[in-house]
Amino acid sequence: MADKAARIVRAGAGTRPVMIAIAGDSAAGKTTLTRGLVEALGPERCVSICVDDYHRYDRTERRGLPFTALHPDCNHLDIMEQHLQLLAGGQPILKPVYDHGTGELTRPELVEPRRFVIVEGLFPMHSKLARACFDVTVYLDPPEDIRKGWKLARDTEKRGYSPAQVLAELDRRTTESAAYVHPQRSHADVVVRFAPIPARDDPPGTPLSAELLLRPTIRHPDLRDVLGRDATCREASGRDRTMHLKLGRDTDGRPVDTLHVHGYVPVEESRTLQKAIWALLDQPGAVPDGLGTVGAAVRSEPLAITQLLLLFHLLDAA
Amino acid sequence: MADKAARIVRAGAGTRPVMIAIAGDSAAGKTTLTRGLVEALGPERCVSICVDDYHRYDRTERRGLPFTALHPDCNHLDIMEQHLQLLAGGQPILKPVYDHGTGELTRPELVEPRRFVIVEGLFPMHSKLARACFDVTVYLDPPEDIRKGWKLARDTEKRGYSPAQVLAELDRRTTESAAYVHPQRSHADVVVRFAPIPARDDPPGTPLSAELLLRPTIRHPDLRDVLGRDATCREASGRDRTMHLKLGRDTDGRPVDTLHVHGYVPVEESRTLQKAIWALLDQPGAVPDGLGTVGAAVRSEPLAITQLLLLFHLLDAA
Numbered sequence: 001m002a003d004k005a006a007r008i009v010r011a012g013a014g015t016r017p018v019m020i021a022i023a024g025d026s027a028a029g030k031t032t033l034t035r036g037l038v039e040a041l042g043p044e045r046c047v048s049i050c051v052d053d054y055h056r057y058d059r060t061e062r063r064g065l066p067f068t069a070l071h072p073d074c075n076h077l078d079i080m081e082q083h084l085q086l087l088a089g090g091q092p093i094l095k096p097v098y099d100h101g102t103g104e105l106t107r108p109e110l111v112e113p114r115r116f117v118i119v120e121g122l123f124p125m126h127s128k129l130a131r132a133c134f135d136v137t138v139y140l141d142p143p144e145d146i147r148k149g150w151k152l153a154r155d156t157e158k159r160g161y162s163p164a165q166v167l168a169e170l171d172r173r174t175t176e177s178a179a180y181v182h183p184q185r186s187h188a189d190v191v192v193r194f195a196p197i198p199a200r201d202d203p204p205g206t207p208l209s210a211e212l213l214l215r216p217t218i219r220h221p222d223l224r225d226v227l228g229r230d231a232t233c234r235e236a237s238g239r240d241r242t243m244h245l246k247l248g249r250d251t252d253g254r255p256v257d258t259l260h261v262h263g264y265v266p267v268e269e270s271r272t273l274q275k276a277i278w279a280l281l282d283q284p285g286a287v288p289d290g291l292g293t294v295g296a297a298v299r300s301e302p303l304a305i306t307q308l309l310l311l312f313h314l315l316d317a318a
Numbered sequence: 319m320a321d322k323a324a325r326i327v328r329a330g331a332g333t334r335p336v337m338i339a340i341a342g343d344s345a346a347g348k349t350t351l352t353r354g355l356v357e358a359l360g361p362e363r364c365v366s367i368c369v370d371d372y373h374r375y376d377r378t379e380r381r382g383l384p385f386t387a388l389h390p391d392c393n394h395l396d397i398m399e400q401h402l403q404l405l406a407g408g409q410p411i412l413k414p415v416y417d418h419g420t421g422e423l424t425r426p427e428l429v430e431p432r433r434f435v436i437v438e439g440l441f442p443m444h445s446k447l448a449r450a451c452f453d454v455t456v457y458l459d460p461p462e463d464i465r466k467g468w469k470l471a472r473d474t475e476k477r478g479y480s481p482a483q484v485l486a487e488l489d490r491r492t493t494e495s496a497a498y499v500h501p502q503r504s505h506a507d508v509v510v511r512f513a514p515i516p517a518r519d520d521p522p523g524t525p526l527s528a529e530l531l532l533r534p535t536i537r538h539p540d541l542r543d544v545l546g547r548d549a550t551c552r553e554a555s556g557r558d559r560t561m562h563l564k565l566g567r568d569t570d571g572r573p574v575d576t577l578h579v580h581g582y583v584p585v586e587e588s589r590t591l592q593k594a595i596w597a598l599l600d601q602p603g604a605v606p607d608g609l610g611t612v613g614a615a616v617r618s619e620p621l622a623i624t625q626l627l628l629l630f631h632l633l634d635a636a
Contacts, residue, residue, distance in 0.1 A: 058425075076428065079412045086400065094397045094414055096426055105425040107376075108414055110394065 015090045017113045018317045019133055020310065021124035023184045024140030025177050026070075027151035029194060030120040032294060033140065036307040037118055039290030041314070047114045051121035053096045054080040059103025068169070070122060070176040077123060081130045087113045088133040100159050116314055125184040135317040136218060138310060139188035143195050146208070186252065189218045189313075192306055197262060207263040207294070210302030212309065213250065214257040221312055223259065226276040242269055243305075259309075261302040270301035274308050281315050333408045335431045336635045337451055338628065339442040341502045342458030343495050344388075345469035347512060348438040350612060351458065354625040355436055357608030359632070365432045369439035371414050372398040377421025386487070388440060388494040395441060399448050405431045406451040418477050434632055443502040453635040454536060456628065457506035461513050464526070504570065507536045507631075510624055515580060525581040525612070528620035530627065531568065532575040539630055541577065544594040560587055561623075577627075579620040588619035592626050599633050 020037075022030050034048050054076045055069060067074055076096070083093040092112040099106050125131050125139070142150075148170055155161045161169075185191055191213035196202065214220045227245050242265035250256045261270075271287075278287045288311070292304025338355075340348050352366050372394045373387060385392055394414070401411040410430040417424050443449050443457070460468075466488055473479045479487075503509055509531035514520065532538045545563050560583035568574045579588075589605075596605045606629070610622025 056428075076412060078410060079428070082404065082409060091400065092396060094394060094412075094426070096412055107423040108412070108426050110374075110397070 016088060017090060017115055017117045018135050018314050019084075019088055019117045019119060020136045020138065020314060021131070021134045022118065022120040022138045022140065023123070023125045023181070023188070024120075024142075025147060025181050026122065026173075027154055028140040028142055028147055029150065029192075030140055032303070033138075033192070033307065033310075034118050034120050036291045036293055036303065037310060037314070039293075040288035040307065040311055041116050045115040046118065047111060047116070048118035048120065049095060049111055051080050051084075051119055051124050053098045053121075054123075055096075055098045055105060058098075058105050068173045068176055070173050070180055072123070072126065072180055075123060077126055077130075080123065081127060084119065084124070084130050084133040087111070087117055087119075115318060122181055123184070125187050126180070131187055136190070136310065136313040137188045138190045138192060139185045141185055141191050141193045143193070146195060188213075189215050190310065191215075194302065202264060207298075207300035207302060209263045210259075210261045210306050212259040212261070212306060214259060215250075216255065216257075218313060219316075220257065221277050221280045221309070223273070223276070226273055227259075242266065243273060259305075261305050263300070263302060265301045267301060270305060273305060277308055277312050281312060283315060334406060335408060335433055335435045336453050336632050337402075337406055337435045337437060338454040338456065338632060339449070339452045340436065340438040340456045340458065341441070341443045341499070341506070342438075342460075343465060343499050344440065344491070345472055346458040346460055346465055347468065347510075348458055350621070351456075351510070351625065351628075352436050352438050354609045354611055354621070355628060355632070357611070358606035358625065358629055359434050363433040364436065365429060365434075366436035366438065367413060367429055369398050369402075369437055369442050371416045371439075372441075373414075373416045373423060376416075376423050386491045386494055388491050388498055390441070390444065390498055393441060395444055395448075398441065399445060402437065402442070402448050402451040405429070405435050405437075433636060440499055441502070443505050444498070449505055454508070454628065454631040455506045456508045456510060457503045459503055459509050459511045461511070464513060506531075507533050508628070509533075512620065520582060525616075525618035525620060527581045528577075528579045528624050530577040530579070530624060532577060533568075534573065534575075536631060537634075538575065539595050539598045539627070541591070541594070544591055545577075560584065561591060577623075579623050581618070581620060583619045585619060588623060591623060595626055595630050599630060601633060 022033055024030050031050075038046050038048050052069075056074055056076050057065065062069060062074065065074065069075070079096075083095065086093050090113055092110060094108045095111045096108050097106050098104075119134070123130075125134070125137050131137060151170060152163060152166050155166045155169075156163055193211040193213075194208040195211065196206075197209050223245050227243055228241075242262045244260050246258045246260065248256060248258055274287045274291075287308065291307045291311075292299045292301060294300050294303060340351055342348050349368075356364050356366050370387075374392055374394050375383065380387060380392065383392065387393070397414075401413065404411050408431055410428060412426045413429045414426050415424050416422075437452070441448075443452070443455050449455060469488060470481060470484050473484045473487075474481055511529040511531075512526040513529065514524075515527050541563050545561055546559075560580045562578050564576045564578065566574060566576055592605045592609075605626065609625045609629075610617045610619060612618050612621060
């Protein structure tokens, strides 16, 4: 026990940990993205929390309410803000716990900040005060049909709902998702979109491609030398580029770089990019293990590159 | 709902509420003392919390531990300190909840500070940081045999223990009570001791007398004009004084005033003193109702005077 405690790298009271927010709608892929970061950093120096535990009402109480769990009034967002500030200051919190299996609010748990704190959920970037706690902010923005498929699979397999219940809930949530969850997208340093490439006919089992909006709100690694300074999607040879960086405008007109990583990128090319990103950090050892794992036997290079890019920002901020 | 919210006098974010700590061992009378204060102030401008809810382990987990619930390591005292500081700053907290009936830690509850915050429990004055949150600190210090009787009655009637279990637990706790709970006595502005008067043979049903140590750490009301400047226990007529103030030394040698209120004090004399204390405050109306209630049909003038004195300090600090 003493040994274990000694190995844990606490942020220490008053020492500011490095904090990352991963926001997105229900089943947008937050847990999958987070898992690889925790694995790569190691649980000794990294703790992750889900702020969906700050539900104000349990499942039974929510039935009688005129809004869904996606409404700010359905959550203790003031307490969430308070706890984010405490963690950002290196202080422990007694975090509420919502049991997704039973729909009950249960015994809270002590969370002590480590060197890195990952905060995922529906609302981590809801307010300015909450956003001010983070070094990096990420928004997961998959196409709605993809997200609905993920939610249907997860909620029926792991949370005990019937397909009809999930579809009805998705429907009920549409307005509030647009009003309260989606606006966080515009506050993210990185917007991640996993999706199939339109107009391509990849074989079944091809991982989804990643489109990463890299906003100039934080200093991203300069990938132009690795990926080429050409913004086109094809090499001179006529072959499709599997990864490319493109300068453009966001939907609101703001300048933004977009990194495309296609689902069919060969492992070797993906590794070359990962090594190049890793080399920009003054870190010992090779690119960490644990990146790109989607499921028990499923790997995705676009996911691995996304996670490594976020890892770059965490280690860079530390 | 809107009406009710309007009537509640919140301390308001950033506005410091007036805070009182009522510490003491298990079954020392904290809840009885607190109840009258809440009743007198009114729940619109007063909230009370019990910090015994900050148990780190539930009843089942405690069975395997080498210490009892009276050990600091058995409680989230760092989180308690954090929450006291937040309340003192006018911020809400999500307070853990320990169910004394089942021995389980359950769903936490939102506590928003009002104008007055009463904090009772085993450890509210455990650390300097915790004590700094309070305007007034009180320690309940009944004789051990009285307290054990109270604990036996309450834990068998309300908490589902057998008499043998309560006695065994009292025994197990003796060392830790002396080591961790009792030291708070020396930090209290007011030490309250309800006890029978030695060497008197009052009829059964006579309320316990109160002995109040009034330490010069806060400004107490000057009661000399009301009670007489004579420190003796008898009037010139030879009759026993039912209330008297005595200058003396505390067990550690520090100068202290002691107010004695005998259990057999007539209601009229008690009311005269209460009116005199109330008159020192610039408050509208008469002495509030709700003071001195021990049980459904049991009143105690010594308790009423104790509560009014604490009420004086709360209103004076506001």
